[in-house]
Amino acid sequence: MKRLTIYNGPVIRFKITILASLLGLVVNSANAQTTVQASQAAPVSNRFSLRQCIDIALQNNLQIKQSQLNVQGSELQLRQSKLNLLPTLNGFANQSFSSGRNINPVTNTFVETSVNSNNYQLSGQVTVFNGFALQKAIKQNDLLLQSNQQNLQATQNNVALLVVQNYLNVLTYGEQLDIARRQVETTQGQLDRTTKLVNAGTLAEAQLYDLRAQVANDELTVVNAQNNLDLAKLALLQAMNLPAGNSGAPTPGSIEIEKYQLDDPTLEPYTATAQQVYESALQFMPDVKAAELRVRSDAAGVEVAKAGLYPTLTLSGSLSTLYSNVGLQKQFENGTTLVPMTVIIGGTQQTISIVQPAYRNEKFTYGEQLKNNLNRGASLNLTIPIFGRFAARNRITNATILQKSSEITADNTRLTLRQNIETAYTSMLAASNRYRSTQIQVESLEKAFQAAESRFNAGALNSVDYNIAKNNLDRSRANLVQAKYDYVFRTKILDFYQNKPLSF
Template identity: 55%
Template sequence: MQVAWKSIGAIVALMLTTSLTGTYAQTNPNAESLSGAATASSASTPARLNLLQCIEIAQQNNITVRQGQLTVANSDLQLHQSRLNLLPTTSFQTNQGINGGYSINPQSNAFVQQTIHSSNYQLNASFTVYNGMVLRNTVKQNELTLQASQQELNATKNNVSLTVAQNYLNVLTGTEQLAVARRQAEVTQAQLDRMQRLVSAGSAPEANLYELRATLASNQVDIVTAQNTVDLAKVALLQSMNVPINQDFEVEPVNVPDPGLDPYTASVQQLYDVASSTLPEIKGADMRVKSAMLGVQVAKGGLYPTLSLNAGLSTIYSSAATKSTPNGQTIQQTLGYFTDPNGNNLPVYTNSPQYDRLGVSYGNQLKNNFSQSASLFLRVPIFQGNLSRNRVTTAKIQQQTAELTAQNTRLVLRQQIETAYTNMRAAANKYRATQVQVSSLEKAFEVAESRLNAGAINATDYTIAKTNLDRARASLVQTKYDYVFRTKILDYYQNKPLSF
């Protein structure tokens, strides 16, 4: 039975597009209760969940899905940052200082013996003009990385949903087999009651009564076994949803009519061609290959020169800065002497204005000392210990690894499709044979029941006939679900929506 349900798991991605309907209730993200999904208002009524609700709860609570969401968020952040790296970089810096004793006046670069307060302001900008297309290729690579992460997250969600669907269907199968076991016990109880009347009337031997009682006891054991199977299936379902098992709930049955046995129209190659172009794990692997190819181009960019444009604005202030200001006073000074015609040396006087040394205001210094600069910076790599070439080699190895991973993903997909197709054909044959078996055993049981009522056979022969029919009916339940969902698996590979 475990093997039968493994393939059923693949239907989960289809379940997200099914015609199953239901009200989506708010669920606790900490997975403490299923009460939010209950459809009844009474606290004593168990929650009733459909498959889509179980999948939604599982995807909200699953740790691997959450990790995948964080990976997508991180990839998106890296893409955003790589786009910002295309823009110029700017920075502002300032320096406030105090120097005492013998120091340099930053205003005049002269040595002075005093305490100086100084300020320095700089605004710088840099823009990469060319660096071997590293920045732009990095943006393209991060775009593919983000898309690959999103596809891998979708694949993770599908895998989580596979497990939920498998366990959900185990609950449905166990529930139906439990109903079959109870109907079997009801038939045995009715036959036991009738035999009790015949024995009391002396029309049948008392041994038949004991045989039927033993059969009824066996049916009760089958009911207990079936109930245990349902309980274990519910535990597995809750665990796959990451919900504590102390939850009282029921699952809504899926309307699965008796299937037809017409041959499946698509071939293995057709299934593979569609699946290889639609499944998220294949898309994610292909995007990883493309991302690795761009990684090689990014690494090769390290072999090329880097040209950048730089610009800056700066100004300074110093408390030692002074300027000369006229004070309105003059002083007579002798410029020299000249000799008149008589041979006398006469002095030459001039009136020189007098100045005071005053400090320069903070704002005026910032304005007067304001300067601009612009430059082109070229860096040509010549030898760096072969670092850039080794990075290229490493990037090529990563590309080859991604290509092999993509090839292996396709190989696994083809093998899964081949196995699913073979299992579908085997399930069809088994379902057809089981239908014939049940039909034959029903007729045999009707004959045995009639002969038992007529006293032509004993209760042992009747019990054997009934047991064979009961087992065949239980097997028919399993083969029915098995065959139907194996066909839905193949529909999933064809990217078809699930409908019943």
Template identity: 40%
Template structure:
């Protein structure tokens, strides 16, 4: 049964379960046993793949916030200190000087993209879709893990029932052994019957041991599926699973499919990625469109070479000249008075205030040739769109095929369960008759043992058929977002 259910699990690949998250297990500590909800909650909280998927969602959220932030203006400041030695150019007078000059410059600039073919807008939309697709992927993983736990949990319950059947078989054999002992002592039966019943009891006890081993294996499988690694006492709660209804399943395969495509996160994720592919095409188109930016900047500077000229009286300057008088060259001098100045350093903050400059402007960049970048980006985006459409189509096809297969499996399981019910009922009556005949001495041990063996085998088959049928019903329920209830 275990292999059958797990095979169906990987075939279906879908489920849903809406339950509140819990991080503590409380069942077996008080002797009650863990409920299915507790096991699923624990598995969801401790599954490493789920935690990785949650981190992927956080990373997608970071990418979305980054794409939104790219719309905001960018602002940068600069601050520089420089020292020049030897032959230099005075940055204020542009004179060539031979002296050491120290300069200090600072400024702030801001730039804002006004238009780039809606590339930023479409990038934000794509990041939003990527985040939503990641959330759908996480939901699908949670559903698959929930169903995996449900399979393991059903196997544990089935193993428990097999133990109960084995214990009842031992009890029946022991009662028969006591009767036979009395009949042998009374001389009604041969002593060989005691030997045969002791052998039968040994076989029943071996069946019990095998059932207990299977139970321990199913417990380990469930714990491993939950990632429960401690050595606490572990058991499942006592659940009285009702006999499944053999009435016709209320929904047809088409109705199940129509419910599934409106619910399953796998389908939603595929459809979202189709929308992402369309956004990629729009982003690629923007590569060939102009981009417009606005910018503004402010700056100032200080230099040790900057000096102020301070008036310092007047200087007399004598200029020699000549003139011609009566054919004679006559030399003479002329005294000129001109203002005198002295140089003094300009204070640091005064220079910063005096040397301020501002700039504002708008620039446009028009793509002319970029190595066919737009062409190849468009081709790649269109191929991605076709791939996403095929992925969605394949997902829908796979879901439809899985539902059809699950429906057939459910019908076959119902038939098998019904046949096993009839068989157990008939073999039960046959065993009662064989037991009465054996106790009356009218039949031998071989007939009694054959009837009991057939009944034991049929009861085991009935348990497997019962849980197989229950699980296959739950598969169809999960496609329709029905809650898991045992």
């Protein structure tokens, strides 16, 4: 037998399902939030410890994987909201070709030729003011991320709680199976003794038939206990999301679990009241924290929506240039040249020559055109919302509705937590009384059975009365096992709510 201590980390509200005779255990483990390595989650044999079962479940559970994706999505959303504070920068490039009558993109004049041109533009914009919507969106997404992180912890805890509950169901049914087998051994021993006495003629044969029927009844109890144990093991495998008996997977009957020593309870009064447990749970339960963070996130969402009523001031800038194959030409002096000119002198038309500089024309290069056509611009833009078909007002109303819905959800979470604690506390008191009464009953029935067995061995008691005494003791012992687990587990439930270390 081993003793296991589990330390609570952040915990959440749980729902306990009554499984067969065990009313369940709720336990949280900080280790349940630890990243599980593949080597830890894959046991070499079919023997499992509670730590291994929790690790396997945390690795395989689909709800945890979905919650992890939700956290990743929230992290991305928060990162993007922070990046929205940075300016935007866009580049544009264009290559065009046209023939026939076109417009020279450089001179904006008509030309009768084919035009091949390139356009380049770089523009940027930054928001100077928009009612602090960007800053408020960062706050909203940060709170949403924290809420989803708490939900992930809650999901991990729920999975760990389910595993622990099923694990302890296996322990309970295993102990009941041991009791049933000992009952068979006791009855079989009495049957063997009675058979010898009947053969010797000391006892009537009718008592032998009664004991044989009792042996068959005890064997049926063993079968039922074994079935309950197999079903509990199957539930444990399913809680770990492991296939049962397919493709080499362990079958419910083949798996074994490590046993932990559970001392008999002392039945001392619990150290805290239900109200004290509730006040402590409010500080640790992840689902409560998640609900409260969601309320704050939605409240920030209302402020984001209200920012839509304010003007928006943006600063823009641009840089552009172009190239064209029909762009302007540059000229260079190339000596002098005589230019003939007709003039009238004294009524007579004469031709004279004028000396003028000679030029040669060359097209600008690609780079020179880009440089010459470079254009720079900057603008400050103010957008004032005047009438937008009440879209901004409706967004505010919708955000307010979401906030109120989150507040109701948070109130319901706290209400459910209080009710669960009150139920757990009352059940703990009832389990304490039931264990105390059952313990007294077992002690009394043990003495009664000892007396009945002595009288039966002496021939002063018939087999029917003997079987009645034995059956009463057997049922009482089984009830004591259930009462013991029930009381111990319910005290652990209250410890769980208070984030106390739980020892088994």
